[in-house]
Amino acid sequence: MTEDAPDLLRLEDQVCFALAIASRSVIGVYRPILEPHGLTHPQYLVMLALWGRSPRSVKDLAAELRLEPATLSPLLKRLESTGLVTRTRNDRDERMLDVALAEDGLRLREEAQTIPPRIIDKLGMDFEDLEALRRSLWRVIEATRSG
Numbered sequence: 001m002t003e004d005a006p007d008l009l010r011l012e013d014q015v016c017f018a019l020a021i022a023s024r025s026v027i028g029v030y031r032p033i034l035e036p037h038g039l040t041h042p043q044y045l046v047m048l049a050l051w052g053r054s055p056r057s058v059k060d061l062a063a064e065l066r067l068e069p070a071t072l073s074p075l076l077k078r079l080e081s082t083g084l085v086t087r088t089r090n091d092r093d094e095r096m097l098d099v100a101l102a103e104d105g106l107r108l109r110e111e112a113q114t115i116p117p118r119i120i121d122k123l124g125m126d127f128e129d130l131e132a133l134r135r136s137l138w139r140v141i142e143a144t145r146s147g
Contacts, residue, residue, distance in 0.1 A: 015140075029122045033115055037108060038082060044115075046075050050085065051109050055100035057090065084108060 011017055027041045034044050049064050062069045079085045084105035090096035
């Protein structure tokens with residue numbers, strides 16, 4: 001490596017490093033906001049998916065969240081134990097498990113409407129900047145899936 005050549009292995013210049021720190025940092029911002037609602041960040045993501053469409057199969061939910069069903073299962077058990085979701089065997093195929101919002105899960109959606117604005121406020125970033133970041137991250141995600 002010459003003096004004027006860039007150091008390709010400089011930690012601060014690595015995309016993976018920036019993404020890892022950003023992910024941990026943003027999830028850390030969510031933690032105290034989700035805690036009063038009795039949710040962890042992974043549980044919040046499950047609830048967001050179910051608020052978008054419920055009922056649905058565990059397999060379908062896992063695919064949307066990009067999680068293995070074995071990883072999703074304990075999250076669903078915990079959400080069921082707190083009364084937010086129900087899990088039932090599919091009528092057409094008993095090997096499949098369906099997940100649906102329970103009454104408390106439906107009610108929680110109203111409370112959760114306050115979460116995104118609070119996150120934006122805590123991050124101290126313009127909505128437009130966050131939206132541009134989100135679009136860029138989805139481009140990165142798509143690039144890793146096609147590569």
